[in-house]
Amino acid sequence: MAEESVSSQAVRNFLGPIKDLWDDPSVSEILINGPNDIFIERGGKLHKTDKKFPDEDALRAAVNNIAQSVGRRITFEEPRLDARLPDGSRVAVVIPPCARNGTTVSIRKFTQTKISFKDYIAMGSISADGAQFLDICMFLGKNLLVSGGTGSGKTTLLSLLCSRIPRGQRVIVIEDSSELKINYEHVVFFETKQSDSLGKGEVSIRDLLKSSLRLRPDRIIVGEVRSAEALELINAMNTGHKGCMGTVHANSPEDAIVRLEALAAGGDGKLSERALQYQVSAAIDLIVQISRYSDGSRRVGAISEVLGQNKDGTYNIRPIFQMSRLVKRPDGKLDGQMEPSGELPSFMQEILDNNLPFPASKFTKPGAA
Ligand SMILES: Nc1ncnc2c1ncn2[C@@H]1O[C@H](COP(=O)(O)OP(=O)(O)OP(=O)(O)O)[C@@H](O)[C@H]1O
Ligand SMILES: [Mg+2]
Known part of the structure; x- marks a missing residue:
C-alpha cells in the first residue's frame, strides 16, 4: 500500500x-x-x-x-x-x-467518496422505490445489464449493485482495468492483460470468462461487455449462474439488448440469428438505463424487464419504472423522478413467495385509480 x-x-x-x-x-x-x-x-x-x-x-x-x-x-x-x-x-x-x-x-479521478444506495437516492439519481426494487432483484439473483452512454455512471451503479448481493456467494469480477469498488466478502478480481511487444500473451475478457466458469463462480460480473465475451456471458446466464451482471454502452434498453446480441454474434458465427436472439432474451432479466442529463446530473431513467421476443422477432422490453417528465427549474436543475409504469414484474409471485417487503401497490402508476 x-x-x-x-x-x-x-x-x-x-x-x-x-x-x-x-x-x-x-x-x-x-x-x-x-x-x-x-x-x-x-x-x-x-x-x-x-x-x-x-x-x-x-x-x-x-x-x-x-x-x-x-x-x-x-x-x-x-x-x-x-x-x-x-x-x-x-x-x-x-x-x-x-x-x-x-x-x-x-x-x-478515482473518487474517494463511496456512494451508498442512500446517497444515490439523496442525490436524486434513483427513486427510493426504484432502489428498493433493484435491491430485490439482487436478492432474487436476476441477470441484469446496466446500460448507458460514455461517462453516464454505469460503473458506479454496477459497483453499488454488487455491494447488494446477498452474503454467502462467490463473485468473480472481470474487467479491462480494475475499476469496480465492491464492498463484499467473497470476491475475486480479474483484469485483462495486453499483448507484449511481440504481440503475444494477450488475455482477453473472453479468456478470463472461460477461466471463471471453472472457478466455481456463483455470479460473474463483467465490468464492460464490449466484444465477443457477450456470448460466454449469455451462456453463463443460461446455464445456472444466476445474478450475473455487466454494463453495456447503449442509449436505451432496446439498443442495449440489440448491442449485446450483435456482440455475441461476433463470438460464434455458426449460431442462427433466431437461436441467438432466443438465448439473449432468455439470459437477460432486466436492463437498468442510466443517463447523463442536461443539468449535469446522472440518473437512472428506466428499469425495464426483458420478457422474451415479439412475433416480429424484436425483443419485448417493458419498463417497470421509468423517468417522469423532467421540468427545468429557474436554477437550471431538472425536477422529476422515476415512477412506476403500472406494470407488474413477471416475477411478482417470486417477490411475494420470498416475503420481500415490496407490495404490488408499489408498481401502481401515480394518479391511476
Ligand atoms: N449518480 C451519479 N451522480 C453524480 N455523479 C456520478 C453518478 N454516477 C457516477 N458519477 C460520476 O460520473 C463519473 C463517471 O462515472 P462512471 O465511471 O461510473 O461512468 P461510466 O458510464 O462507467 O463511464 P465509462 O463510459 O467511461 O465507462 C465519475 O466521476 C463518477 O463519480
Ligand atoms: Mg465504466
Whole structure:
C-alpha cells in the first residue's frame, strides 16, 4: 500500500501545472487537449480552465513519466495509452501524429467518496422505490445489464449493485482495468492483460470468462461487455449462474439488448440469428438505463424487464419504472423522478413467495385509480 501512495504522489508531481486540479476533490475529470487547452468536469459539467503546460514537450514529458510509472511506454509507434494509476484513477492518452491538438489526455479521478444506495437516492439519481426494487432483484439473483452512454455512471451503479448481493456467494469480477469498488466478502478480481511487444500473451475478457466458469463462480460480473465475451456471458446466464451482471454502452434498453446480441454474434458465427436472439432474451432479466442529463446530473431513467421476443422477432422490453417528465427549474436543475409504469414484474409471485417487503401497490402508476 505504501508503495502505491508514493507512486500516486509521483504521478501528481509530473502534472505540475494542474496539481491543484488533481488535489481538488470537486474535480472529477481533467481533460487536456494539448498544452494550452485544459478542461475539467465539476458537478457533471465541463468548464475550461486557464491552466497551461509550458509547451508540448513539457506535457509529453509528463505523460512519458506517467506511462513509465505504470510500466508502459507511449511512442510514435504506440501513440495510445490506457492505464489505471495506482490510486485507481484512469488515464487515457493519444499523442501526435494521431492527436491533432497535441498530446491529449483524459484523467478520470478515482473518487474517494463511496456512494451508498442512500446517497444515490439523496442525490436524486434513483427513486427510493426504484432502489428498493433493484435491491430485490439482487436478492432474487436476476441477470441484469446496466446500460448507458460514455461517462453516464454505469460503473458506479454496477459497483453499488454488487455491494447488494446477498452474503454467502462467490463473485468473480472481470474487467479491462480494475475499476469496480465492491464492498463484499467473497470476491475475486480479474483484469485483462495486453499483448507484449511481440504481440503475444494477450488475455482477453473472453479468456478470463472461460477461466471463471471453472472457478466455481456463483455470479460473474463483467465490468464492460464490449466484444465477443457477450456470448460466454449469455451462456453463463443460461446455464445456472444466476445474478450475473455487466454494463453495456447503449442509449436505451432496446439498443442495449440489440448491442449485446450483435456482440455475441461476433463470438460464434455458426449460431442462427433466431437461436441467438432466443438465448439473449432468455439470459437477460432486466436492463437498468442510466443517463447523463442536461443539468449535469446522472440518473437512472428506466428499469425495464426483458420478457422474451415479439412475433416480429424484436425483443419485448417493458419498463417497470421509468423517468417522469423532467421540468427545468429557474436554477437550471431538472425536477422529476422515476415512477412506476403500472406494470407488474413477471416475477411478482417470486417477490411475494420470498416475503420481500415490496407490495404490488408499489408498481401502481401515480394518479391511476
Ligand atoms: N449518480 C451519479 N451522480 C453524480 N455523479 C456520478 C453518478 N454516477 C457516477 N458519477 C460520476 O460520473 C463519473 C463517471 O462515472 P462512471 O465511471 O461510473 O461512468 P461510466 O458510464 O462507467 O463511464 P465509462 O463510459 O467511461 O465507462 C465519475 O466521476 C463518477 O463519480
Ligand atoms: Mg465504466
